[in-house]
Amino acid sequence: MSRGAIIWAALLASAPACVGTTGGERVTFTAAAAGPADVSGHALSFTSGRGFHVVLTRATLHIGALYLNQSLPVSGAQSTDCVLPGTYVAEETSGRDIDLLDATPQIFPDYGDATATLALAGEVWLKGPGSVSSPSDATPILIVEGQADDGNASWPFAGQITIGKNRLRPVSDPSQPSAHPICKERIVSPIALSPIRPTAGGTLLVRVDPRQLFVNVDFASLKQFSTDPPRYGFVDADADQPSISLYQALRAAGGLYAFSWLEAP
């Protein structure tokens, strides 16, 4: 075999060696959250599901992290883990406070990491800087202020929600002492979404509609904290109907949170 033939054979063989891919792609993206597109940045007026006219003057949500997962658990599946069983596609872990009365996307401090894999479910982690499994977390997750009226009476209100020891649930089944871990209280999951495939330089936007927080709140049942001036408020515990309703709405996987992907310009 001539030397030239050997060289050509080598080149022929090496040609395909350095090409090809393992499939997929890893990308970084920008994460942002905002109130609904129709808010003006000032007070938000709306009528709740129970017929109260609400003027919301402050609504601040602390998002600890955002995740996208490639699989949406089938209906009826009882996951005992705080994280979804599928592969996580995207994450934004830097966390920030979001003004829900501002429609402008509010950027998270750090870039997020993702793989270019189709995501079917989202997660919003409502936590402070500590461990998601630690009972102690005094980070205010939700702060709301405003006034509600039903035509006959009005209820100036304020409220703050934390998710810590105040949300621990008692163990009812001794064989399952961790059936209700605190992390489950903090993770809103799974949030169904239109399929998202992250792309490099894109933006993951989560819009949070504060109107959904008050859909089932009976403002007439709010606890009164002062009479002059009259002030009402939500209790940071499962104490009364309005507080429970607000907390449940905060953790509802449907309606409150809307994920979308904005391609890079």
Place this chain on the structure above:
Amino acid sequence: MKPPSARLRAAARALTVAAAALCAPATVRAETPRLVPPAVLTHVDAEYPPSLAAQGKHLDVVLAVTVDAEGHVAKIDVMTSGGPEADLAAVAATRQWTFKPGLRNGTPAAMRIPVPFHFSPPTRPVDAPSDDAAPLQGGTAGAGGSSGAPLPSESAAPPVPSTKPEEAPQDVSVFGAVDAPTMGAADVKIDIRELARVPRENAAALLKLAPGILLTNEGGEGHAEQVFLRGFDAREGQDIEFTLGNIPFNEAGNLHGNGYADAHFIIPELVQSLRVIEGPFDPRQGNFAVAGSANYELGLERRGFASKLAVGSFGTERLLLLWGPPEERERTFAGAEIGSTSGYGRNRDARHATAMAQYEGRLGEKGLWRLTANAYSTQYHSAGVIRQDDYLQGRVGFYDTTDARQGGSTARASVAGEIISRTGDTTYVERVWVTVKQMRLLENFTGFLLDTEQATQSPHDQRGDLLDLSTGGVTIGSKGAGRWHTSALGFRQDIELGYFARGDVAYGTQDRLEAATSVPYKRQTDVSSVLGDLGLYADVGLRATKWLSLRGGVRADLFTFDVHNNCATSAVAHPSKTNPQTDVSCLSQQDFGRYREPDQRSTTASPALMPRATLTLGPFAHASLAASYGRGVRSIDPAYVTQDVATPFATVDAYEGGVTYAGMLGDHVAINARSSFFATHVDRDLLFSETAGRNVLGDGTTRTGWVGALRLTGSFFDQSANVTVVKSTFDDTHLLVPYVPDVVVRSDSVLHHDLPFLILGSKVVGALGVGVTYVGRRPLPYGERSDEVLTVDASSTLEWRAVEIGVTATNLTNRQYRLGEYNYASDVRSQQAPTLVPVRHFTAGAPLGIFATLALRFGGKS
């Protein structure tokens, strides 16, 4: 060059001496045992005397050939005459031979060796192609033991009397072994010799002399190297059959990896040669020979006592003692070393000690026996992998660690015995061995990711993913073979029948340790196994013409498993509500609290049949073409065994076609080159799992590629270089297999010569060795590729009388590089929220290291 048609069917039996010297495992018996006889580099076939063709006689000639210190034939005497015509034919041929000069105390010296020729009468007209003019050397003699086992040479030629006792060349006779049959272009036999001057971390690094091999190590100094070979991620040997003196040291049943092979117990200075077969083409290859096999042969060329002290960067210290009794052969030696290092960066400290001893004795006139023993122990820490984003954002340094508890320890001891004998035309070999080993390994690839809170557990945060793996056991084995040869069709034909028997008692546990306290909180695995491997093989060497030979056969193995799982159940769907086993790892309850024993036994067995063959055409003008096919298997991890379910082997089908060349470049430079194309298919490949901390069974894969290698050897230099390109893809998706390099280039260069001055009347020998490794951008999961790896290591030594001083530099350019890179999910708590998406991780390669060595030699006869 003679056309084949002009060649006579002349002779070919020859060269017991030279053949044995040529072949790596050769054993030397000399009047002065510190001699290394000349080795044949190139030969020219002798022609059957045309004038005698009509008589049809077999003729024997024995020549006494003097090879000078340059490797040239200086003088030829006829010791045993076969008649004037045969004598002339033999002399004429031998005058054209070239040799690697013999060594006296490590220095080239003139020697005289006996060279026997046997002329077989032509079976066809004298102008027909002939074969038997080839000397008896490894590739044509057809000798061989299991996996390259050396069998004794055919005769022990007597010493040749010197004509001038004072000035005459040293007479040597050789008793020893001819090499195993060659298995085509994938069969790489490496005589280390001067290439030992190229810096290498350990004996495993010698593998890089074979084409296409990349070594990485994320586990620390005492952890076996991860081997990539021709597109295989063989992990720590799971896909390569490793043997030392033909005794296997893959650890069956090792929980970290079934077939784990740690070569750190081998003292690199005692490795004389290495044979790598890059594929399952030899019927002697057994379990784990999926990507191929590697056999180390030990010996100590320089007799006497030697000590070597090395100190240098990172607090590295190493003391080596070697002893080769001058009155014994080079296969008789003892060596011990002890070393320690603080390691580069954090958490890479290590310490080790190893001892090896071997004695080789004669067994009658044509046999030998060997007894080998070694012991090894190490303890070390490991930096493991770190996240790329943590490094880029300054949270950790390049050489840092994210879990300083990683590391491990290993201890092993083994004894092996070997008997080789010859009766008539049959050679026998028998080997037995016992190995005891234990290893502990602590690794954390994922940080705080896997300990999710389960409903049946007490409330807890992520407690940490540190794996605490402990595994060990005892291996008892025996292997033997008998090879018979005869002459047919005018050529030598041979057949070898052999067996292999191995039993392993293995155990392993794997716990997860709590980060804060290092207390085990979860037992994941607790398995003890009794594993058996009984194999039979037949290997046939057939030669039909001078240029056509076929070698191959079949091997059959029966693998048996008796696996006792001491942790058979870790979860139930419906736990007892009144007496739940909260936090218990290995349950003694079934659903609803019904009692069960926590353990369970499974047994199974399966046979595997593996045909293998190599067809060789040539040599034509020093070049031979070869095509090989072979099937190999890797037995599965005992953890996968299910009662009475046939053992699912990983099976590889390998194809190889290539050309090899062995000749001279000018008068003084031997050239060996090979070029081959290969394709392999594995039905169940091993793929890295960061959660398991090891490779796990995956899908089928296919590899295609090319390998080229070149070695140039001269009187003052030795140059070895190889290039491998390969494409490895999954069968179902046709996507690349991650982590395996598709381009690997390696070069080893050595210059050595007497310096032009004397010190106190004695010469000074200088040597320079350089090793260069280039690894292309490896494919990573999610469509990414790693960085390139380019490292340069160099050493320089000066030898004067009994003293040798040297300086070694590793990573001479001080290039900051990533030895291993991975894409997967981990959470090392470097961010506010858990990190669950796959990101880049890497293990840092070593920075520039400078080491000084001082060696003293004494006690040998000069």
